[in-house]
Amino acid sequence: MKLLLIGDSDSQILACEALCRFGDNRILDITINAVPREGTPPIILQRAAALGRLWQFNLAQIYTHPELSTFDAVGVYLTGSKIAEMKSALELILDPQNRPLLFCGFNGVVLEKFIEGVTWRLGYDVVCLSGPRDLEALRRITAKTPFEKQNVALVGLQRNNLDANTPYCDRRKCLVFSEQVVMPRKETDRARMLKILADLARRSPDWQILVKPRIAPDERTFHNFSYHIQDTFYGSIGRIPDNMLLDYRPLQDLLRQARMMGTVSSTAFFDALDFGCRPIVMADFGINPKNGSHVFAGSGVWLQLDKMESLDQLEAERWEPDPNWLNWMGYEKTYQPDNLITALERAKDNRVNHTVMGAEVPAGYLTNSGLSFMQLRLNAENAIAAGKLNDAASFLKIACQMRPTHRNVARRLAAVSCRNRILRNVLLIVSRRRIR
Amino acid sequence: MTIVLISGSASGTFACRMLADRLRRADRHALVVSKLEKTTNSPFPTALIEADLRLSPNEFLNSPLLEKITALGVFLDGNKFDDFVISYRRICRESNLEEVPIFSGPLYPLVGDALIHDLAARQRADVLLVHGQRQLDEVAAMTFNWSDVFPTVIAAGLWFMPERPGIGQLSGHGLLETTKSTNTLLMVAQSDVPNTKRLRLDLFQRLWSISTSASPEDWKVIIAMDHQRETPTTWTTDERIQKGDKPANLFFTSQERLLSHIAECDVCVTVSSPWILTAMAWGKRVMLIGDYGIKGPLRTTPFLGSGAMHNLENFSRFSNFNKLTRINQHWLNSMGWAVFDGPTRLIKALESHQPANLIKP
Known part of the structure; x- marks a missing residue:
């Protein structure tokens, strides 16, 4: 089977990478496209x-790539509107009976916006989910609707191939703390989080606590944030204990050597399990959905670190994640x-009879991917007003596919796609029209 | 012995009135405590948001009534909920008063992130009221394997809304006959949805366009607010309205008449006002405007799967509303319509939190 996986942000490319752990008995030809x-x-x-x-084409280049129709399946790991854009484009470009199958998924543990995410994905040939938790949620949303037969695959939360892990006793007395860019979001909470870790480091002189920032100070994610953890680290703890450090080495390298890993709600929890490192979840902020803590509260290792005597005590108590919870989340061999x-x-066989992707959905069951032409234009204008030009381009591209002869949409798309800022602003001004 | 329902908003007081009526029918003594600064221009008829006791939450905490209650329904939001519960429990401890169970919950059916955030903010309650099986299932998923104690959660049905008006009081049968005097399209307008002025203007202009597609004798469009607004026409920024120019069959209406309009309309449309559930439950022909997407901030996520969400773009003429199909009954049932004995479930849940004789009449 010939697969093309398309991702744009770093976390989505990582999701593609995680998916590429197919069994050795599969003969697969894999191409990964990292959108520049x-x-x-x-x-x-x-x-x-x-x-x-490895390809590094933008979406327009992919649509026109001569090899596109030769793939058996295309995996789309992009943001919501682009997922719809890709589906809409391939429906128009390729022969429905011979087009590649389309699949998509969610990257990592879904902490929020699952319903919105589902509405962008419904209608894909296969939607990848992590495990029973996500499947249950999908079935709740689609019960007794035209979407209840949506094909899904439970691909699990394991993201790394298990090789021979270093035995626990040979590992360093080290806790790696996996920082997240916006969880917790408030600067006061982030400072408190580091203070709790610093105090724990002081109470655990034989241990080392390494804080692994999610991104380097010069990197960006799709989350908006104003203060990098490095600034909080040096600015809010006071005297930093000698055994507490920021560490920018790849997380995998740290997890291979450390005995324990801590997090608020990062997917790295499951990476730690992959690498034989014991994960714990910081419960000090209580159950607060803004931190994603409600998802991890049932993990069996949801612990208040400020009440912990020391990391020696934590180690002696041998906290392990609850197997029921792991299974429910999708961290189990069955889900792969x-x-x-x-x-x-199976979807390929079913296509002989009908195309799931192009199947008619009865009136009344609108999804985000079924937005009207007018709405796509309005969404694009809102995105332009908010300075989100990539999003605007996505909406306009779908609109262009719906109505290729619509001149203003084509002009607006050309305007938002222009790389020269001055020229782009001029084009945006001259192409502006009242949408009615 | 009394179940006291406390609220701080017009919609909360209205819902508490509805719940109190049902508790009384179950032979429980119930009192609504609320002190609204303004009862005019609320989304409800003034008579329906009159509390039994005009006391603010803090005034209630200082009243002798505190000693006579058997349960407390606290329908305050955010920090106000926590502040009230913490103060109440502190007062009970300091005064040697026996604490009674506290119950709370969102007024309208929520799903997904909105439900999780709302319930997480009410964790200090003893009993949480949600609406239907859908919400119960979501709570079960949220609390899967939790070691921490979470309040008892019960489905209480669509308790926030009045029952269907009796025969003869519910006109507008939704048949869209041309022989009937005038058909009414009711638009339930929200203050912050769609979430920009530009989109609200877009929505208004579409309604304008629809209203010109038929003669005023056949159809009229009523835009009714579901929120407090002194001058309903300010819902749109369309300059034509400010100049007094509008189609003869397009009307804005005072929000106090919302429920009457729902009872009388032929077609009820909205982006995501929870009052559409009332129109659904009363058997009206309904439509949710899906043009602005299914997103948390638009509060449209609960309606995915309702079978009633359409692109307004496809309804440019009144005659198009003939195409509206039945809503998904499974969806409506799961959102609370199937629960007919909410007050009884609430009473049972409260009884399990304290000696049975206290909660009984």
Whole structure:
């Protein structure tokens, strides 16, 4: 099977990478397309390149790529509107009976906006989910609706191939804390989080606490934030204990050597399990959905670190994640990327009779991907007003596909796509029209 | 012995009135405590938001009534909820008063992130009221394997809204006959949805366009607010309205008449006002305007799967509303319509939190 996986942000390329752990008995030809984007760490591209062929085309180049129709399946790991854009484009460009199957998924543990995410994805040939928790949620949303037969594949939360891990006793007495860019979001809470870790480091002189920032100070994610953790680290703890450090080495390297890993709600929890490192979840902020803590509160290792005597005590108590919870989340051998291949093969067989992707949905069951032409234009104008030109381009591209002869949409798309800022502003002014 | 329902808003007081009526029918003594600064220009008829006791939450905490209650329904939002509950429990401890169970919950059916955020903010309650099986399932998923104690959660149905008006009081049968005097399209307008002035203007202009597609004798469009607004026409920024120019069959209406308009309309449309559930429950022909997307801030996520969400773009003429199909009954049931004995469930849940004789009449 010939697969093309398309991702743009670093986390989405990582999701593509995680998916590429197919069984050895599968003969798969994998191409990963990392949509060029400022700030994508080179290491992520290197890792993607190691999995097969690496492309770095933008979406327009992919649509017109001569090889596109030769793939058996295309995996789309993009933001919501682009997921719809890709589906809409391929429906128009390719022969419905011979087009590649389309699949998509969510990257990591879904902490929020699951319903919105689902509405962009419904109608894909296969939607990848992590495990029973996500499947239950999807079934709740789609019960007794035309979407209840949406094909899904439970691909699990394991993201790294298990190699021979260092035995626990040979590991360093070290806790790696995996920082998240906006969880917690408030600067006072982030300072408190580091203070709790610093106090724990002081109470645990034989241990080292390494704080692993999610991104380097010069990198960006799709989250808006104003203060990098490095600034909080040096600005809010006071005297930093000698055994507490910021560490920018790749998380995988740290997890291979450390005994424990701490987080508020990062997907790195499952990476730690992959690498034989014991994960714990910081419960000090209580159950607050803004931190994603409600998702991890049932993990069995949801612990208040400020009440912990020391890391020695924590180690002695041998906290382990609850197997029921792990299974429910999707961290279990049953849930693996091979399930995607099986689902794709099944979808291919079913296509002989009908195309799921192009199936008519009865009136009244609108999804985000079924937005009207007018709405796409309005969304694009709102995105332009908010300075989100990539989003605007996505909406306009779908609108262009709906009505290729609509001149103003084509002009607006040309305007937002213009790289020269001055020229772009001029084009945006001259192409502005009242939408009615 | 009394179940006291406390609220701080017009919509909360209205819902508490509805709940109190049902508790009384179950032979429980219930009192609504609320002190609204303004009862005019509220989304409800003034008579329906009159509290039994005009006391603010703090005034209630200082009243002798505190010693006579058997349960407290606290329908305050955000920090006000926590502040009230913390103060109440402190007062009970300091005064040697026995604490009674506290119940709370969102007024309208929520799903997904909105439900999780709302319930997480009410964790100090003993009993949480949600609306239907959908919400119960979501709570079960949220609290999967939690070791911490979470309040008892019960489905209480669509308790925030009045029951269907009796025969003869519910005109507008939704048949859209041309022989009937005038059909009414009711638009339930929200203050912050769609979430920009530009989009609200877009929506208004579409309604304008629809209203000109038929003669005023056949159809009229009523734009009714579901929120407090002194001058309903300010809902749109369309300059034509400010100049007094509008189609003869397009009307803005005072928000106090919202429920009457729902009872009388032929078609009820909205982006995401929870009052559309009332129109659904009363058997009206309904439509949710999906043109602005299914997003948390638009509060449209609960309606995915309702079978009633359409692109308004496809309804440029009144005659198009003939195409509206039945809503998904499974969806409506799961959102609370199937729960007919909410007050009884609430009473049982409260009884399990304290000696049975206290909660009984």
